[in-house]
Amino acid sequence: MFSHLQDADLENWHDFEVESRREIYALLRGIGEKNQLIRMLIGGEADVCVTSILAVDEAANAVFLDCSIDAEQNRRVLTARRLSFETTLDKVRILFAADQVETATYQGNPAFKIAIPTTLIRLQRREFYRIATPVTNPVRVQIALPAALGGPATFPLADISCGGIAILDNKMVLGQAIGKEYPDCRIDLPEIGPVTTTLQVRNALDLTLLNNKTNRRLGCEFINISRGNLSAVQRFITKLERERNARIAGLT
Missing domain, CATH: 2.30.110.10 (Electron Transport, Fmn-binding Protein; Chain A)
Structure with a gap:
């Protein structure tokens, strides 16, 4: 539903x-x-x-x-x-x-x-709390794809949680790839620093926009993320929450 x-x-x-x-x-x-x-x-x-x-x-x-x-x-x-x-x-x-x-x-x-x-x-459960990442200056993840698929590729994030990220694959580079794992992915978190982890694609959703273009959204889970990298993700989520709360407070 x-x-x-x-x-x-x-x-x-x-x-x-x-x-x-x-x-x-x-x-x-x-x-x-x-x-x-x-x-x-x-x-x-x-x-x-x-x-x-x-x-x-x-x-x-x-x-x-x-x-x-x-x-x-x-x-x-x-x-x-x-x-x-x-x-x-x-x-x-x-x-x-x-x-x-x-x-x-x-x-x-x-x-x-x-x-x-x-x-x-x-x-x-706290780990399922996802927060949207900025649209105007998107956070990006680099995935080390094999040469047959064009080598390393960079994708913007749609959101982030302590359990994983959602990425936008609008050029359909990855296909649906559900269940596939990508090691050594690098997420560059503004003001926090890079995070490296394995990502596993858990689900895919195609969204048709008003201009009839299609966006593909892939939900990815962190696999065996280190404690230090998870701590960096948590700090970034806190930063986004603080910024969002400030914006909402400004609207009321």
């Missing part, structure tokens, strides 16, 4: 899927009551806005969300084929999606309305 989420990075979503309507309602209500900010992905990481839950109406099967002050962004939300949402509640990461969004009013103010999701993803 969550194959369109920006982080199609977990091999077994069902292990973390919540299907109990009562539990989903309680989680969404908790997110709203604590005024947790929610990242709403309109077109993947390239088009993201911040929203929050205004109310959850179980009888009407509706979740009311803040809309943007940007009319053009609101238009993109309403015309999106699918929206993905990401937030946290008590340090637990919550992911859900909506196929349809409508305009509504809540307490006299404009709002968005979506149906209460039938399932959501709840990730409690």
Whole structure:
């Protein structure tokens, strides 16, 4: 169900899927009551806005969300084929999606309305927490490919966690390569330094953009990463979190 989420990075979503309507309602209500900010992905990481839950109406099967002050962004939300949402509640990461969004009013103010999701993803394990890497100045990984494939190749990262990375292979250099391991990969982390590790491709997702170009996203797991390299990854994630929190604080 969550194959369109920006982080199609977990091999077994069902292990973390919540299907109990009562539990989903309680989680969404908790997110709203604590005024947790929610990242709403309109077109993947390239088009993201911040929203929050205004109310959850179980009888009407509706979740009311803040809309943007940007009319053009609101238009993109309403015309999106699918929206993905990401937030946290008590340090637990919550992911859900909506196929349809409508305009509504809540307490006299404009709002968005979506149906209460039938399932959501709840990730409690810290190592699965992924954070998007910068789009404008992307982090890059060099993979030592054999000469038959053109030799070493460099790919931009889409996100990073303590368990692995997602890379963008838009030229389809690697193929889907699921299960394949690439030793001695070098990830250059800005302000932190290089990290070297073996990567194993765990999943692949092709995303068709609005201009009909296709992006391929490969979820890769760190294999036997050293403690020093993992520490560098953790420091980089902390740095990204600090920068993202500062940006979000500036929007509120």
